[in-house]
Structures are given as C-alpha cells and as structure tokens.
Amino acid sequence: MKLNRFSITIVAVVVVVAATIPTASTRAAAPGSNISRIMKAAHTGRNSLANRAKAGKASAREIDALARMYRSLYNQKPPKGSAASWKQKTVAILRASETMKRKPTDPKARAAYSKALNCTACHRAHR
Numbered sequence: 001m002k003l004n005r006f007s008i009t010i011v012a013v014v015v016v017v018a019a020t021i022p023t024a025s026t027r028a029a030a031p032g033s034n035i036s037r038i039m040k041a042a043h044t045g046r047n048s049l050a051n052r053a054k055a056g057k058a059s060a061r062e063i064d065a066l067a068r069m070y071r072s073l074y075n076q077k078p079p080k081g082s083a084a085s086w087k088q089k090t091v092a093i094l095r096a097s098e099t100m101k102r103k104p105t106d107p108k109a110r111a112a113y114s115k116a117l118n119c120t121a122c123h124r125a126h127r
C-alpha cells in the first residue's frame with residue numbers, strides 16, 4: 001500500500017484512539033467497584049430506594065430491583081473484613097428484602113429490613 005498524507009492521518013487517528021480506550025480488563029480490575037455501584041443505586045440520598053422501601057413507598061418492581069442488588073452484594077468480596085461476617089450481614093439483608101417483596105407494605109417486613117440494613121455496623125467492619 002502506498003502511503004499518502006490521508007492514509008497516514010487515518011493510521012495516526014487509529015493509534016491514538018486505541019491508546020485512549022481502556023481495555024475491559026483494566027476497568028473490571030478496580031476492587032469493590034460493584035459494591036460502590038450498589039451503594040449508590042440503593043442507599044444514596046434521602047429519597048433512596050432503601051428509604052422509600054422502609055417507608056412502604058417503593059413499588060413492587062423497585063423492591064424486586066433492591067432484592068437483586070442485595071443478591072449481587074452477597075456475592076461480592078468486601079475491601080476488608082472476613083468473608084463469614086460479610087455473608088452473614090448480606091444474607092440477612094437479602095432475606096429481609098425478599099420477604100418485603102412478598103409483602104411490600106407490611107410494617108413487620110419493613111421493620112425487619114430496616115434492622116438488617118445497618119449502614120454503620122457494616123461500614124465499620126467492611127469498608
């Protein structure tokens with residue numbers, strides 16, 4: 001192939017783009033990033049999914065999404081603390097959210113969820 005100015009420009013652009021796009025493996029390597037994402041999606045802000053669920057104001061679909069996030073949380077590895085403690089804490093939240101899914105407005109189910117979802121205790125042990 002004979003290189004003219006146009007083809008050289010194309011090659012240069014391809015090289016620059018390839019060098020700027022991080023590979024999938026680099027992005028997946030950040031430890032705990034999945035936990036952060038779940039924290040932000042479920043727990044952040046006064047009007048968070050968790051707060052609405054506790055107040056009996058989340059839809060069935062939202063509670064279902066919450067339960068899925070807790071299932072994923074259960075399968076993550078925390079940045080610190082023992083695996084046994086992590087499983088124990090996350091399975092309690094997962095079970096409570098699944099009960100709430102069946103009984104979205106039941107005060108007992110919501111109280112059990114609030115009790116299992118202890119932000120400070122978990123952060124002290126695992127964050």
Ligand code: HEC
Binds near residue numbers: 089118
């Ligand atoms: C089962 C354990 C657990 C529970 C319960 C928990 N967290 Fe977290 N949270 C973590 C861990 C672990 C991290 C650190 C994640 C990382 O840095 O990889 C974290 C990080 C966070 C972050 C920072 C997210 C970011 O990266 O910007 C926020 C905000 C947060 N949690 C809010 C809450 C709130 C609010 C509650 C209670 C409603 C809560 N969390 C309950 C384990 C928990």
